[in-house]
Amino acid sequence: MKFIVDQQVEDIEMPENLKLNTFLQEFHSDCPHKECGFGFYGFAFGQSPFPVPQIIQDTLIKNVHKGEYAAVSGIPELRNAISKYNKHYFGIDVIPNRIYVGPGTKELIFNLLEILHGTVILPTPAWLGYLPQIRFLKKNYHMLPTRANKKISPADLRKLALRLQDRQKILILNNPHNPTGLLYDKLELEEIADVCREQNITVISDEIYAQTCYDFSKFVSMGKIYPEGTFVTNGLSKSHAAGGYRLGYVIFPQHAIELKDQFKKILATEYTAVSTPIQHAAVAGFEISSEIDEYFEVTRNIHQIMGEYTYHELSAIEGVKATKPDATFYLLADFNAYSPELQKAKISTSQKLSEALIVHPYHTAIVGGDSLVLERTDFSARIAFVDYNGAAVYKNYLENKPKTSSERTQFVKDNAPKIVLGIKMIEQFFEDLKKNNLHELNAKKSSMITS
Numbered sequence: 001m002k003f004i005v006d007q008q009v010e011d012i013e014m015p016e017n018l019k020l021n022t023f024l025q026e027f028h029s030d031c032p033h034k035e036c037g038f039g040f041y042g043f044a045f046g047q048s049p050f051p052v053p054q055i056i057q058d059t060l061i062k063n064v065h066k067g068e069y070a071a072v073s074g075i076p077e078l079r080n081a082i083s084k085y086n087k088h089y090f091g092i093d094v095i096p097n098r099i100y101v102g103p104g105t106k107e108l109i110f111n112l113l114e115i116l117h118g119t120v121i122l123p124t125p126a127w128l129g130y131l132p133q134i135r136f137l138k139k140n141y142h143m144l145p146t147r148a149n150k151k152i153s154p155a156d157l158r159k160l161a162l163r164l165q166d167r168q169k170i171l172i173l174n175n176p177h178n179p180t181g182l183l184y185d186k187l188e189l190e191e192i193a194d195v196c197r198e199q200n201i202t203v204i205s206d207e208i209y210a211q212t213c214y215d216f217s218k219f220v221s222m223g224k225i226y227p228e229g230t231f232v233t234n235g236l237s238k239s240h241a242a243g244g245y246r247l248g249y250v251i252f253p254q255h256a257i258e259l260k261d262q263f264k265k266i267l268a269t270e271y272t273a274v275s276t277p278i279q280h281a282a283v284a285g286f287e288i289s290s291e292i293d294e295y296f297e298v299t300r301n302i303h304q305i306m307g308e309y310t311y312h313e314l315s316a317i318e319g320v321k322a323t324k325p326d327a328t329f330y331l332l333a334d335f336n337a338y339s340p341e342l343q344k345a346k347i348s349t350s351q352k353l354s355e356a357l358i359v360h361p362y363h364t365a366i367v368g369g370d371s372l373v374l375e376r377t378d379f380s381a382r383i384a385f386v387d388y389n390g391a392a393v394y395k396n397y398l399e400n401k402p403k404t405s406s407e408r409t410q411f412v413k414d415n416a417p418k419i420v421l422g423i424k425m426i427e428q429f430f431e432d433l434k435k436n437n438l439h440e441l442n443a444k445k446s447s448m449i450t451s
């Protein structure tokens, strides 16, 4: 039997994160050097390393018997809890019936793109998840490359919007931002909102990293600045380290009454409702409690310590520039200063750079520029600083909170040796490249990994 795949699917590329997974598995398992059995230095995966908060796990266990379908928009207890959560943490007044629960924000963003007419404006660099969805839905789209500060320029946004003929445009705003780790402040959001009002731009504000802001008091939701035109998405995946639970939510703009019915229709058609036990467990994650509050504080402090270290160490490598993260567990490293040497070594694209870094002896996994919706020849990469044992590090942090700058550095050395060694490997790679020595050093270097 030969199956014929629908042309619409044939035309879609495998999302970059899945390609990356396969690529890393193939590469690291091949290394013949015994001392490399540790795998690789993992700067590629965007997953919180911490355990799911105990209170969520316990609530899930208590609700496992709930086999009935849930309401399409989410169980009332959860929509209530999300409403209160938004008031408490983000200062947004949102009645529960403006909230829809879905199987992850990725799906909800897809659903929003399905119901909203218009040309999509995608600022770059961007999270690797948006573009395949936009392409799948065959929507018109335009990139909006950011400038040196890596943030949306309101003037550029206006210029682009003026060129677009569509009655409605959709801006995908990701704040805090994957891959740069940067946070937009209130003024920056207000300037973007002014352009959006003027140019009839609807905003999908992906705020999945909101709780990871190192200084949480600095976070401002676009839902507060531009409530009439913003769809805010958020969920359990990053803040509660529960990506595998597949639970996200979207807050609809005020007065979007007729849209809500259209949206419900799409959700009911595509997945009926999110798993009922998971929704009950999520209530415990969104309810205000000292346990969850402490979890947010500890995890964001650890992300900050790892982020500061990674930023300083990478910036100290000659020719390397990095964004200084305000949130998330990523930063964007710019290796373009090495472009001539990379070209000379026949490393002509960012994908090739990722490949050159994963082979022996470097064994360092990064996400290259084209996966971040940058030019293929842009040697920028996302560096995720989460390659450590989250449960152990959480405990160690509580037992002995590092205070001074040297204690914080020591904390990284003691708790995240793979981050420390991985950055050394990146440094070594560029040193070898400079010396035109990439290949020759391969054999010698293996001993360094274990030391």
Ligand SMILES: Cc1ncc(COP(=O)(O)O)c(C=O)c1O
Pocket: 046, 103, 104, 105, 106, 107, 127, 129, 174, 178, 206, 208, 234, 235, 236, 237, 243, 246, 247, 248
């Ligand atoms: C910017 C951004 N948005 C959305 C998601 C997906 O979130 P969810 O697990 O809720 O689908 C991710 C996950 O990596 C992300 O980085």
